Amino acid sequence: MAAKLEEDEIVSCKEEAAPMNNMASMLHCVYFGVFSALRAEHGFFGGCEYAIEKINNTNGYLKFIEGKSIHDILRSLEKTGLYQGLEFSQEGNTAYFRIGKCSFAEGEKGIHTELKAIDVPCPLALFAAAYIANCDRSKRVYVYPTTYTPEGCKTEFGILSPEEYEKKKQTLRIIVDTEKIAGS
Numbered sequence: 001m002a003a004k005l006e007e008d009e010i011v012s013c014k015e016e017a018a019p020m021n022n023m024a025s026m027l028h029c030v031y032f033g034v035f036s037a038l039r040a041e042h043g044f045f046g047g048c049e050y051a052i053e054k055i056n057n058t059n060g061y062l063k064f065i066e067g068k069s070i071h072d073i074l075r076s077l078e079k080t081g082l083y084q085g086l087e088f089s090q091e092g093n094t095a096y097f098r099i100g101k102c103s104f105a106e107g108e109k110g111i112h113t114e115l116k117a118i119d120v121p122c123p124l125a126l127f128a129a130a131y132i133a134n135c136d137r138s139k140r141v142y143v144y145p146t147t148y149t150p151e152g153c154k155t156e157f158g159i160l161s162p163e164e165y166e167k168k169k170q171t172l173r174i175i176v177d178t179e180k181i182a183g184s
Contacts, residue, residue: 039120043179047120048145049172070131077124085152088128093159095141097128099152112148122146125155132157140165 039047074086085100099105099122105112121129121143133141142158142165160168 043176043183044120045172045179046176048143049169049176070128073131083124086124090159095128095132095157095159096154097122097125097157098154099124101151102153105148105151105153110150112150112153115148118145118147120145122148122153122155125153125157128155129157132159138162142168 042050070088074088077083078086082103083099083101085098087096087098087100089096102112104110125143125146129141129143133139136159138161139159140162142160144156144158146153146155158164158168
């Protein structure tokens with residue numbers, strides 16, 4: 001996607017999006033706080049399992065985006081000024097979501113300083129995954145942990161048959177159980 005926005009278009013959009021920026025900031029904090037609690041109780045992979053299950057729920061994350069393309073949604077998000085270089089691509093049964101620059105990632109107080117290089121799925125990646133799942137209900141979307149950089153991130157999704165998805169989930173459950181035993 002990576003469409004270039006003009007500087008005056010970004011400034012105008014930032015002013016209009018100020019309330020949305022505050023909400024997005026709050027949601028990022030809540031998301032990572034909830035995930036930290038899930039991680040403490042169920043381990044890293046247990047928290048991932050929970051998030052992945054919710055993506056494929058028909059009452060999922062993003063009912064309000066029906067009828068819009070993923071590229072239109074990403075362009076709208078870029079207009080907030082919170083994100084730059086949003087990209088979505090799909091190669092066969094694998095999709096990738098990338099954020100070139102996220103305002104929540106930056107600086108000493110940015111959320112990425114609290115994360116490992118490979119960590120919980122990015123909240124926007126979960127939204128992109130929910131979008132994919134909503135487009136083809138015969139498939140399931142499996143989200144891998146996100147790779148974080150100081151400025152942005154990249155997340156890979158598997159677009160799987162229900163049988164392939166269940167196999168992945170069974171493997172994840174084994175990892176969850178092993179993680180629980182190791183943590184005891």
